[in-house]
Amino acid sequence: MRNEESAPGLDLAQPGSEPALPVVIQGGMGAAVSDWNLANQVAQTGNLGVVSGTALDTVVARRLQDGDPGGHMRRALAHFPVPAVADRILERYFRPEGREEGQAYLPVPNLTLKPVSRSRDLMVASAFVEVWLAKEGHSGPVGINLLEKIQLAIVPAAYGAMLAGVDYVLVGAGIPSKIPRLLDKLARHELAAMDIHVDGGTQTYATELNPRDVVPEDFPPLKRPKFLAIIASHPLAAYLTKEEATTPDGFVVEGHIAGGHNAPPRGRMTIENGEPVYGTRDEADVAKIAKFGLPFWLAGAYATPELVQEAKALGAVGVQVGTIFALCSDSGTTPQMRGQLLDALAGDRLEVRTDALASPTGFPFKVVPMAGTLGAEEVYAERTRICDLAYLRTAYEKKPGQLGYRCPSEPEDDYLRKGGELSNTVGRKCLCNGLMATVGMPQVRSGVEEGPLLTLGSDLTAAKQLLALHPDGWDAQQALGYLLGEVPAARTTHATRAEELALAVR
Structure with missing residues (x-):
C-alpha cells in the first residue's frame, strides 16, 4: 500500500472530486x-x-506454461467474472512443473476478423489478468497501451x-478516431465493432x-x-477533436526520439544510412495542441x-517516459538483457537506431543493434523467417467478403503467393517473436530459441544520469524519484528543448 502523503507526483483530489491527473505516465512498451x-x-x-x-494472450499463455511462478496468473484468473472461461484457460495452458527444457510453447489462436470463442475469451481474460494484477494492493491509476496497427486485438x-x-x-501507432465510441459501448456491454484496414478492400x-x-446478461x-x-502532430489532434464522438480525453504528444514505433516523417520519406530523416515539419506544435x-x-x-518542468511550462500536465522504465529492475526485460x-x-557503447524497415507495419522502429539480438545484422540474416504469432500481419481481400492475411516478415515465397511485393520484405524483422524473447519467453523450434529484439528511445541522457546515481541499476520508484525530485529553478548548461530538437533533426 502506498504512502499517499509522500508519494512523488501525487496531488490528492478532494473527496468526491475527480482524481488528480498523474504527472508521469510510464510508457506502455x-x-x-x-x-x-x-x-x-x-x-x-499516484503516477x-x-x-x-x-500480445497479452500469448504472454499469459506462456507464463502459465512456464509454471506460473508466484501463482500470479492463477490468482488473477480466480477473480475473472466468468469462472468457466478461467478454468478452460488453465486446463489448456497451465503446466504445474513448467515446460521441459527445449520444449516449444503451445500456440494461441491467431487473431482474425471473426475469432473463435476460445481466442476471444483468452484475449479478454489475459487483458483482465494484466490489469487486475497492476491494480492489486493500491488505489493508484492504471492504464493499458494498445496499438492501432493491431486492430483485431483492440x-x-x-x-x-x-x-x-x-x-x-x-492508443497510438495510427489514427484512433473510433476508440471513444468503442469505450462507451463496452462500458454498457453493447455490441462493439471496429472497422479494420484491408489491403485492396x-x-x-x-x-x-x-x-x-x-x-x-445481468452484469452491471x-x-x-x-x-x-498518442499522437505525433497537431494536425492529428485537430482531426480527432473535430467531432465529440472522436474526441479523446487527452493526448500524449510523442516525438520521433521515443522508443518503439515512430510516426513516419511527413511528406516523402528520405533515408540516410538506413534511418529516416526527420525535419521541422515532424515536430508537433505544442502551443496549438494546448x-x-x-x-x-x-x-x-x-x-x-528539467524537462519535466519544461513540459509543464509549455502547458502539459506532465510527461510520458519509457526508456528509464524499460531499463529498471521492475520491467519485464530479462535481467540478462x-x-x-x-x-x-x-561504457558509452549503447547505440539506438531508427530502422526504417524493421517493422512489418511500415512505421519506423527504434532498434538496439546489440550482438546476439535480432538487431544485429548477422543474427537477422541467419534467422529462418516465420510468422506464427502474426500480430502485425495485414488483412487483404482475396475476393469480396473473403480475407487473407500476410506479413512482410513471413517467408518471402508465402508473402508473394498472397499478392505481396518482394520489396516489402527487405529488412523486415519479426518484432513479435523478438519482443517475446526480450521478456524471457522465446519460442523454441527444433532446439533453437528465438533471439531477442531490443528497443529504446534515442535520448539516453536520463538513463546515463540514473546510472551515475545508481551504478548497480535502479527500480521504478527510484526512476520516479529522479524525475520528480528537486529541479533547478533555471537551466544552466542543459540545452533547451528547442535546441535539442534542432540538434536531433540535423
Whole structure:
C-alpha cells in the first residue's frame, strides 16, 4: 500500500472530486516489457502505471506454461467474472512443473476478423489478468497501451481491461478516431465493432465483440476509462477533436526520439544510412495542441527533471517516459538483457537506431543493434523467417467478403503467393517473436530459441544520469524519484528543448 502523503507526483483530489491527473505516465512498451509488476510499482505512487496490451494472450499463455511462478496468473484468473472461461484457460495452458527444457510453447489462436470463442475469451481474460494484477494492493491509476496497427486485438483487449477496472486506455501507432465510441459501448456491454484496414478492400470490414457472449446478461455496467490518444502532430489532434464522438480525453504528444514505433516523417520519406530523416515539419506544435483545451503529456526525450518542468511550462500536465522504465529492475526485460544494456550504457557503447524497415507495419522502429539480438545484422540474416504469432500481419481481400492475411516478415515465397511485393520484405524483422524473447519467453523450434529484439528511445541522457546515481541499476520508484525530485529553478548548461530538437533533426 502506498504512502499517499509522500508519494512523488501525487496531488490528492478532494473527496468526491475527480482524481488528480498523474504527472508521469510510464510508457506502455513492448510485449510485457511494461508488465503488471512495473505498472503496479508506478501506480502505487499516484503516477500512471501502464501495461502493454500487445500480445497479452500469448504472454499469459506462456507464463502459465512456464509454471506460473508466484501463482500470479492463477490468482488473477480466480477473480475473472466468468469462472468457466478461467478454468478452460488453465486446463489448456497451465503446466504445474513448467515446460521441459527445449520444449516449444503451445500456440494461441491467431487473431482474425471473426475469432473463435476460445481466442476471444483468452484475449479478454489475459487483458483482465494484466490489469487486475497492476491494480492489486493500491488505489493508484492504471492504464493499458494498445496499438492501432493491431486492430483485431483492440476490442477484446479493451473489454478485458475494463472488466478489471482500468483507468486509462492509451492508443497510438495510427489514427484512433473510433476508440471513444468503442469505450462507451463496452462500458454498457453493447455490441462493439471496429472497422479494420484491408489491403485492396472493396467493402467495409469490421471486427466486433458482443460482451454478452462473455459475461452474463445481468452484469452491471463498467466504469468507462479515460482515453488518451498518442499522437505525433497537431494536425492529428485537430482531426480527432473535430467531432465529440472522436474526441479523446487527452493526448500524449510523442516525438520521433521515443522508443518503439515512430510516426513516419511527413511528406516523402528520405533515408540516410538506413534511418529516416526527420525535419521541422515532424515536430508537433505544442502551443496549438494546448489550444484544444485537453490535458496533454509530452513524450520522447522528456525524461529529465528539467524537462519535466519544461513540459509543464509549455502547458502539459506532465510527461510520458519509457526508456528509464524499460531499463529498471521492475520491467519485464530479462535481467540478462538489462545487464547487457546497462553495461553498454556505462561504457558509452549503447547505440539506438531508427530502422526504417524493421517493422512489418511500415512505421519506423527504434532498434538496439546489440550482438546476439535480432538487431544485429548477422543474427537477422541467419534467422529462418516465420510468422506464427502474426500480430502485425495485414488483412487483404482475396475476393469480396473473403480475407487473407500476410506479413512482410513471413517467408518471402508465402508473402508473394498472397499478392505481396518482394520489396516489402527487405529488412523486415519479426518484432513479435523478438519482443517475446526480450521478456524471457522465446519460442523454441527444433532446439533453437528465438533471439531477442531490443528497443529504446534515442535520448539516453536520463538513463546515463540514473546510472551515475545508481551504478548497480535502479527500480521504478527510484526512476520516479529522479524525475520528480528537486529541479533547478533555471537551466544552466542543459540545452533547451528547442535546441535539442534542432540538434536531433540535423
